[in-house]
Amino acid sequence: MRIAGQKLTGKLAAIYVTVILITIIMLLPFAWMLSASLKLSSEVFVFPIEWIPSNPQWQNYVDIWTKIPLALFIYNTSKLTIIVTLMQLFTSSFAAYAFAKLDFPYKNALFLGYIATIAMPWQVYMVPQFLLMREFGLNNTHLALICLQAFTAFGVFLMRQFYMSIPTELCEAARIDGMNEYQIWAKIMLPLSKPALSTLTIFTFVTTWNDFLGPMIYLTKTELKTIQIGLRMFISQYSAEYGLIMAASVVALIPVLIVFLSLQRFFVEGVASSGLKG
């Protein structure tokens, strides 16, 4: 017997068994979540586990929208995530172009300022940052979270590393053709940097969508909450409604799953390359 063009040896069989077992363990919590989301709360903990509910409670997926403003939470999170991602892409790739391809006074000093903060955990300055935002009157606004996440050193660094690998001759040729720097950025650099832009998109999307501590500190009004802290509020309010909690959790996972699956090729490449250069 042959699998993927290889003879099925004992060793190969052992690899398959191990890989499949590990995959099952990795995905088991998700399977349990999905299965529990279709059960009555009283059935969730029945053992042995009934993986495919005999009496699926599709009603759970209807009820969650009325029990908590889940749609509003999703809207808030999507709004924040899209704005932050777009701003991050624009400002990072814009700044990175100057750092990679232009010469100007204090270039190295400014870049060092970025690099020095890459390793600085946000948790070190989250408190003074909160106090500053409060001073600006941004407490309990989405703008605070946008300001917090849209201008990262990581984005500039990632884009700059990628731009460095694009030959400078391309820019020079474009300058001779009469393009100005903004046109070179828009018409030459951006189209060439799709892999880096995708990586940054996924990183930003996932971090913003899943951010927990930021929204928890800044957003105390229910109508402003994101899906993460909204879900958390739901859990503390209806702690025994296991089926509903699981249904809401499944809903919260779906957008990330879609983005991840559609861009995962870039993601894996991005992690691998930015990871090693980091």
Next chain:
Amino acid sequence: MANSTIAAGDTPVVTRRRKVVSRRRRRVQDALVAYSFIAPNFLGFAVFTLGPILFAFVLAFMHWDGSNAMTFAGLDNFWRLFEDKAFIDAFWNTIIYTVVSVPATLACALGLAILLNQKILGRDFFRTAMFFPYVASLVAVAVVWNMIFNPEMGPVNMLLYTLGLDPKDMPGWAADRHWAMVTVILFGVWKSMGYFMVIYLAGLQGINSELYEAADLDGANAWQKFLYVTVPQLGPTTFFVTVMLTIQSFKVFDQIYMITQGGPGTSTLVLVYHIYNEAFVSWDLGYSSMIALVLFFLVLGITVIQFRRQKED
């Protein structure tokens, strides 16, 4: 200057001066264009990141509750660290979390990478599956974790019960002083090993296959090849992964907030949790910034070691 006197011989002085002026104007213009590229990001970065960082260093030496006047505290906040039992617990818990979860995640990530570097059917699917917990929303998976590890009704303990374990010896997981840290660490390893697997996969693909062929010629078995080719060749990757994981472990918060709330008692209280409590529960902003500085110096220490090592390589 010497050049310009020579040049003065064949170009009229006026045009030369105009050229110098236009060159300078050109340079200023170029710099302005460059700054206009940087400005949108840098302004936001300076106001919302650099500013707060500087403020954090000032705040650590102040007393402030956020509403009354700020007063200078000198080293009060620093000395308080040594008397604050919760801080000492948080510090050691962070170290324990790091010392256990870093090697565990690293070993799992390396193992997975080696398995999934083989030519097997559905490899991309398996890789994606391993990676997925990393991107999955923490709140959602942490709830599942709490339910699966529920001491009374959760499937894990039910399984242990079926296997014949006495209910008295059953681990209480998140509700048990001795098991809470284990529960949190297991969660952390499960969630992030896929990410580091991808970094290891990239490292494995960078190893020259001739090295393995040479080892084959020398009659090395699989274990020897792993020990004498793979491990040394992955040295830089392992180092990088260790640093990333260590920094990540020092910052751990979300999963602890969701799974154990730092408890029972202080058994899973970590530094960031303590910073959060002191700032947003007690409104002791100066002291919380002092704890943040401890976190900063821990991370800085790791980063400095990283730079030294990279220079040696």
